[in-house]
Amino acid sequence: MQFNLFLFLLFAPVLIHSLDPVFNDDVLGLIVFKAGLQDPKAKLLTWNEDDDNPCNWIGVKCDPTINRVSSLVLDGFSLSGHIDQGILRLQFLQTLSLSKNNFTGTINPDLCHLGSLQVIDLSANNLSGAIPECFFPSMWLSGRLPSGIWFLRGLQSLDLSDNLLDGEIPEGIENLYDLREISLNKNRFIGRLPMDIGGCLLLKSLDFSDNFLSGSLPESMKKLASCTSLSLQGNAFTGVIPDWIGVLKNLEILDLSANRFSGWIPKSIGSLQLLNKLNLSMNQFTGSLPEMINCTKLLALDVSHNQLAGNLPSWIFRLGMQSVSLSGINVSRSNYPSLTSITASYHGLQLLDLSSNTFSGEIPSNIGVLHSLQLLNLSTNSVFGSIPAGIGELKSLYVLDLSVNELEGSIPSEIEGAVSLNVLRLQMNFLTGKIPSEIEKCSALTSLILSQNNLTGSIPASIANLTNLHYVDLSLNELSGSLPKELTNLSHLVSFNVSYNRLQGELPVGGFFNTISPSSVSGNPSLCGSIVNRACPAVHPKPLVLNPNSSDSTGGSSSANHRHKKIILSISALIAIGAAAFIALGVVAVTVLNIHARSSMSHSAAPIIFSGGEDFSCSPTNDPNYGKLVMFSGDADFAAGAHNLLNKDSELGRGGFGVVYHAVLRDGHSVAIKKLTISSLIKSQEDFEREVKNLGKIRHQNLVALEGYYWTPSLHLLIYEYESRGSLFKLLHDEHGRGILSWRQRFNIVLGMAKGLAYLHQMNIIHYNLKSSNVLIGSSGEPKVGDFGLVRLLPNLDHCVLSSKIQSALGYMAPEFACRTVKITEKCDVYGFGILVLEVVTGKRPVEYMEDDVVILYDMVRGALEEGRVEQCVDDRLLGNFLAEEAIPVIKLGLICASQVPSNRPDMNEVINILELIQCHSEGQEELE
Known part of the structure; x- marks a missing residue:
């Protein structure tokens, strides 16, 4: 049987120049190779061991500069036998092509030692065994997956993950009957899964995640009885999860998240007794969760961001899982369990995410029993009462998010016990009292977000001991006193917002505070310093009072004191009289000026x-x-x-x-x-x-x-x-613009826009009118999203009114604007953001009108991605000066954000996390500035 393997391997060439090349090494190597072959058509007749060099032999080419063999092409010569070690003597070989022959045996792993080898074609032979690891270089592979790869019958593991492979996955995978593991994740494959994939009966692990695959799950997959891990997340699969999923009795991991699956979650999932991880999040599932009481080994459950309804089944709180995420599911308020019942059942819990629901009740006082808890997210619910002191008993807690609730009382000083805390988010509650100074014990904190509460007192100087802080937001509280000077020691600060409090005194000078944005300290009328353009009052020494009778040490002191009081009284009286006269003159002057002003402006409407x-x-x-x-x-x-x-x-x-x-x-x-x-x-x-x-x-x-x-x-x-630099639109499209934006500037603009939108959504504000002309560029290149919240000035959010007001945002408008029955949410902003991302990367408008055609940017980029030429979409003006490992994932992210289905779009906080993961920190990055 033949197999078709065509692998172009781009090894970095190592040019080795020999001043005294040993020609006979090449001759000897090829003669040894020939000796182990059968050559029925005498194709190698010209190969003569008496020749000084083989450069004139059939199928052989030499590098003329060194006269050594650089290419051996013997395609279709009907040769058979083994690929002998004689080939290893060809130390300057760059191309080895032996396709369409009858070679047998294994591929010699020592071929990796040929340092100059760049291209290998061993396709259409009868080779078997494993492919040497060096055949898959560390650089990214691109192009289509050759169908011949499915004829490597001895192949047990295939890992081509994290590359730029594209096109459809070819049929024929069933030929790999020994295949145990296949990983094609993080590529750009499109189309359906191979319909014959069920023929790989021994397959245990299947990972096709993070591609652009679509369609429904092939029926043949029900034959994968040995499968323990099935990962298809991050694609565009549709349809329902078939009932046969329950036949895969050995499944331990099932991850179908971030797709477009719909319908009810099949009851048969409840029969997967070995299942320990189930992730169905970010789909369009409806109905209620099935009974899974028999899934006794289930450790992680994530069904967040779906459209579930009905009661939450009681089994969720009886299985003793380690990770539970029920964020943003559509279950009526009356059907939620109490938080107390959760703490009673989950002593081994590590992650609990109940955010964006309507959970009510108080945080249990015995929350500390969840001693393994690492993440607790109860944000955007109706949780009331106080934060229990038991929070401090959570020694492993990494993230605590209780924002957007109805919490009251103070932040407990016992929080100092949460020594692993990295992120603390308590914004938009009704918290009172002081910020506890004990918080300095949480030395791992990077984010401290306490904005929009009723906190009072001064900002404790102990916060300056939290040297890992990146983000601090204490805005919109009732904080008073001065900003501790020690805050300048926070060398990792990225953002520090104390706006709209009652702070006073001089702003700290040094470090981050030398470049802090004025908006971050605005709304504090008594703050002073250069940042707020408000001079601090001069500090004068107390006046020196001279007593003219100071030398009199006798009884004259009494009369002297009396005269001193009279002098002070006289001075005070003079000051008071002078001030009164000045005020009176001021009143007269203002009155005259007002009369004059009204007269001069009498013709103004x-x-x-x-x-x-x-x-x-x-x-x-x-x-x-x-x-x-x-x-x-x-x-x-x-x-x-x-x-x-x-x-x-x-x-x-x-x-x-x-x-x-x-x-x-x-x-x-x-x-x-x-x-x-x-x-x-x-x-x-x-x-x-x-x-x-x-x-x-x-x-x-x-x-x-x-x-x-x-x-x-x-x-x-x-x-x-x-902002004097104007809008993003002008910088991208105005022919009179002020220079070309570099790739690094573009990436930072995308990240900055994401952060601005995320903050708006955190404030429950939908922009509705996102476009490049509404994004201004600051003096230091940072993007600033403008025109937000203006729809709040309208009497109601009528679709027709909105569409007429934002018609200039053509190309950015989410499809739900055209449907009266679909609720307008933050996801319409995510859509506009996705189009903006594509606009920033490509430098093209969302819609461009040609002489006889209309080009839609999204369709153009998506088509290029499917055809494997997405790099060509990057703005030509960058002249190739960009990081493909950043640009391509950013383009993918833009396409995902601009999905036609709102539930398939990530939220802006997720977008920020993805962008920060994409961001590269290579040494050559400075060249892209």
């Missing part, structure tokens, strides 16, 4: 009355013709005057919600002003101001900050921070 400060104070007039300007931090006045704000020459751009202008404050600070064109749809002034003030509290380094607003019944302005 809506004059502006300024109202600055943190208390959002209103204009001191009730005249309906006067507008109200509110700045969220400090006072404001416009250098060019209010009447020049909306000058055509200062226009920056237009969108579905309004026109944007550039303006300059009198202190030289530039702002961007959006004139809203949805006035007829906007709510009342009260609702408008409430929504805008809420948006003004949102501060993140990757979000455009809203700095104030202006209101009249007919004119509504939003005042944003100004």
Whole structure:
């Protein structure tokens, strides 16, 4: 029987130059090789051992620079026998092609010692045994999988994972009847699984995860009775899980996550008694979970992010599993168990994720009995009560996420006992009291997120001892006092947000705080320093008081004291009188100026009355013709005057919600002003101001900050921070742009946009209008997502209104906008983000109109990926100066985010994690800056 093996192996050539080549080595090697062969057609007749060199022999080519054999091509010569060791003498051989012959035996692993060998073709022979490991180099393999590989009948293990192989997986795998393991994961395969895969009756481990495979599971798979591990996650499989899955009695691992499976989870899964890991997350399963009480060895269960309904079966809380993830499943509130019942049953629990549900009740006081717990995520539920002191007994706890609940009380000081804690997220609760100084004992902390609570007191200096901190968010609390100077010792800080508290005093100087974003400390009117453009009050020494009678040591001291009091009284009186006079003059001056201002502005339809400060104070007039300007931090006045704000020459751009202008404050600070064109749809002034003030509290380094607003019944302005570099759209597509974005800049833009969107979703804000023109680029290259939350100003989230307002986002709009019955969620932002990713990587618009065609970016990139030419999609302007090991996974991520089915799209936190995993840290990375 013949087999077809065609492997192009790109070994790095090792050019060895010999000053005195031994020609007879090549002659001797080929003659020895010939001696072990049968040559029925006398094809090798010209091979003569008396020749000085073999360069003129049939099938032989030499390198003319060194006159040594570089190529041996004997395809179709009808040769038989073994591939003899004589070949090993050809030390400069680069190409060895012996296909379409009748060679038998095994492949000599010593062929790996031929350091110059680049191409091997041994296809269509009768070879057997294992393929030498060196035949699969460390660099990525690409191209299609040759069907002949299925004729390696002795093959027991095939691992081609983590490469760039593409196309369909060919039929014929059933010929590998000795195959025990196959791993083709993390490639770019498309199409269906081979229909004959069930013919590999001895197959124990099958891993086709992280490809682009689709279709349903082949019926033949039910014959894989020996299979212990089946991993198909991260593809696009559809249909139902067939009932025959229960026939695979030896299954220990079943991972079908992140696909498009639908329907009910079959009851037959409950008969898999050896199953220890079941992952069905991120699919479209409906119905209820089947009875699995017989799965006594089950250790890990993940059915998160599906559309399950009905009761959660009691067996979940009786099996004593180590990992349980029920995040984001659609089960009614009344059908959830109490948290107390969980702690009563799960003493060996290591991971518990119940996030994004409607779990209620209190966290059990005996939570400490879960001594093996490493991750506890109860976020986005209805958990109330206090955080129990027993949290400190969880010595192995790595992640604690109790955010977006209804927790009250203080953060227990006992938390110091959670010494392994790496991530602590308690934001958006009703927590009170102080941040416990004992938290310094949690020395492994990298993320401390306590924002949007009612915490009071000062920030403990002990936080500076948490030297591993990367992310700190204490914003939107009632914290007071000064920022500890010791915080400058936190050398790993990436983000530190204390905005909207009651902090005061001078900002720390040094380290991260020399470059901290002003938005991270805004909303604290009493903070001072260069970052907030607010000078700190000078510290003067106490005045030196001289007593003119100090030399009098006798009874004159009493009268001297009396005269001293009179002097002090006189000085105080003078100061008071002077201050009163000054105030009176000020009042007169302000009155005159106001009269003059009203007179000079009498022809303006809506004059502006300024109202600055943190208390959002209103204009001191009730005249309906006067507008109200509110700045969220400090006072404001416009250098060019209010009447020049909306000058055509200062226009920056237009969108579905309004026109944007550039303006300059009198202190030289530039702002961007959006004139809203949805006035007829906007709510009342009260609702408008409430929504805008809420948006003004949102501060993140990757979000455009809203700095104030202006209101009249007919004119509504939003005042944003100004970014001089303009929008991402202009940098990518404007022919007059300021240079080409490097690959590193593009990657950082993608990551920054993801972080900004994730923060919005954390705040329960859907952007709805994501596009490259709504992403601004800061002075240091960081992206800032703008125009978020504006739909909150509309009376309702009607599909028609939304579609008309964001029609300029053509190409970015998720398909659910076209369906009235589908709920608009954060996943529509994920779709727009996916298209943005493709736009950033390719440098092309989402939709491009040609003379006689329309090119859809998503379809173009997806087609290129399926055809194995996705690298060609990367922006030509990069001139190949990018990291393929980053660019290709980023493109894949963009396609996944832009999936037509919302449930198949990851959430933005998952996107961030994926991007951080993709990010390379190679030594040559600096060249891409």
